[in-house]
Amino acid sequence: MQHRKRSSTWRHQLVGSLAACLLAASASGVELNISARFRPSVLSPQTMQFENTTPQGSYCGRWPTYCTDKKFSITFPVSWSYPSMKSGETDPRKGVYIKVPNTFRTVQVVNSQTGQTSQLRFRVSGMASTFNLTRSLMDITGASNFIEAHDKLWVSSYWNYPSGKCTRITDAWASDRWGAAIWGYPESADGCYKLAAYTIPAPGISMTDAGLMYELQTPSPLELGNGEYKGSLEYRIGPGQDFDFGDTATADASSVKINFVLSVAHELKVNYPDNARQVLLEPAGGWAVWLQQGRAPGPLQRDIPFTVASSGNFSVRLECQYTVGRHCGIANGKQLVVPVATALSMEGLRVKDSGQKAARTPLSNAAAVVFGSQAASAARRSQLHFTVAAPDVTAMAKQSGERFVGTVTLVFDAGAI
Incomplete structure (x- = not known):
């Protein structure tokens, strides 16, 4: 099923809607791995870049055919929730608010066998997420169908059109109780958000199936010997932190450690x-x-x-x-x-x-x-x-x-x- 409005494409997945669940607070940390490899062929010497080998997850893992043209997402193992949301709210931090570490950071990577070191640069360039409701959007908005209800629920159009300086990266998949999309974060962006045009009562909104897009600037593989180069970054989660989900959110993790592995196998x-x-x-x-x-x-x-x-x-x-x-x-x-x-x-x-x-x-x-x-x-x-x-x-x-x-x-x- 496909419906176009305001240059937005929506996809309806014919399965039961995702059940929403409130998430308990936790001080735990989580980890995720990002990997890339350089395995050239001397028969194709012009290929001198690392290849991303991190498995697709989240939005692009579920709908890979809609993640062409260098779109991708990897699983971000954090969920969060909002207890309720009022209509007419103007403070972005009291809506669905998502801020990510979208400026570059430098990471030192080390070959444990040889001791050779190098550096890479990393930033988050996009965030995939799925919002989930326990009531149908038609019940909340009074709309006659779920596509109209998605347009009415949020200020400034559908879920895949974030407010703030973020951009629409993908079309949106949706049902009568959930919607999924990826928001793009240029380096100039701060927190991006969606405000509710209708009151969403308790138990509110749960955010699941999160994923990251990222930019990874790697060293020249010609300067690296064979082997694996490893390094990591740690980000904090919470109001005012690296990953910030607004003032009313409850997340199930307080930090995320990103592990990087560059594999080099010269020919x-x-x-x-x-x-x-x-x-x-x-x-x-x-x-x-x-x-x-x-x-x-x-x-x-x-x-x-x-x-x-x-x-x-x-x-x-x-x-x-x-x-x-x-x-x-x-x-x-x-x-x-x-x-x-x-x-x-x-x-x-x-x-x-x-x-x-x-x-x-x-x-x-x-x-x-x-x-x-x-x-x-x-x-x-x-x-x-x-x-x-x-x-x-x-x-x-x-x-x-x-x-x-x-x-x-x-x-x-x-x-x-």
Whole structure:
């Protein structure tokens, strides 16, 4: 059933009306959780935002098809009531009055595994609620049908048109004893309200199925390592507090703690050519100079091309079959071990600590080098550079007929910060 009036759409849910109940006072606190995750695909590097993973609740949980175009609501686990309401009242605080913390607050979030900290900003941008009556609106207003009764009951039109500086976010769902909608709270808004045009006698009005819309300004996921980042805010409930329901309301909680969890799971893919598993080190120009002229061959080298796709910081370190100081080594059967210097070049990446471009950056078995960028990439052209210095090649040349071999393992870690 659908009826339009004053550009407002009302929906009638064909179920029994919600039973109203008065709520007892309580000093208890409640909690709710807000979560978001960053799980990018290097095949879609332009996607660099956190995704809201908080389950829909309240208005949008019940009528999700009417919460498109970025409208949403999450469950706000607080109910409150008004014992009665007089017609002709002009004081907003003696009507259905709802004030929310609609200005931004800063929250520190911490990765408990790594200790990395960051900050997010949060504000409430909308409030969903359902008012409930024990008598039908037709009984109270004398209207012939519930749609007309909803229009007559409240000063300034239907429930989804709040008074004050708030805005209409959604259409309203309603029956002959209840109505539900979301009010929008710009940062300039104070408390918003509805005043009754008819007296609503005891037991009055109960407010249920509350929900929040919010704005969450998150840090850049490129600056965060993998893991969960947690933080919280606590708001007070009551007259003059963060959540303020007016002078006559009785709420079933005195505070609400909002817990935030940001989950980060960067993607890292390294692709080598099929023939890169075995690296043959040779002098520039090959072995001919040494074999034909008897001259020292100079340093042994090999560059290996590969690609790396990443969405955040990552580190690279060496693991060695033979260790020579900070380098890996190769050895012959007589246990002569010579160092192999390993360096890394990656297009568009920089060394995090120094800010220098990743161009022949030395790698070590002692400490990982962390690399980062300002954007994700599906495939960065990269090279590994292996070098045996000329003095070590001279020592190798004295071992005529010997073969020098060794395993060098590169460990890429997307969990780096």
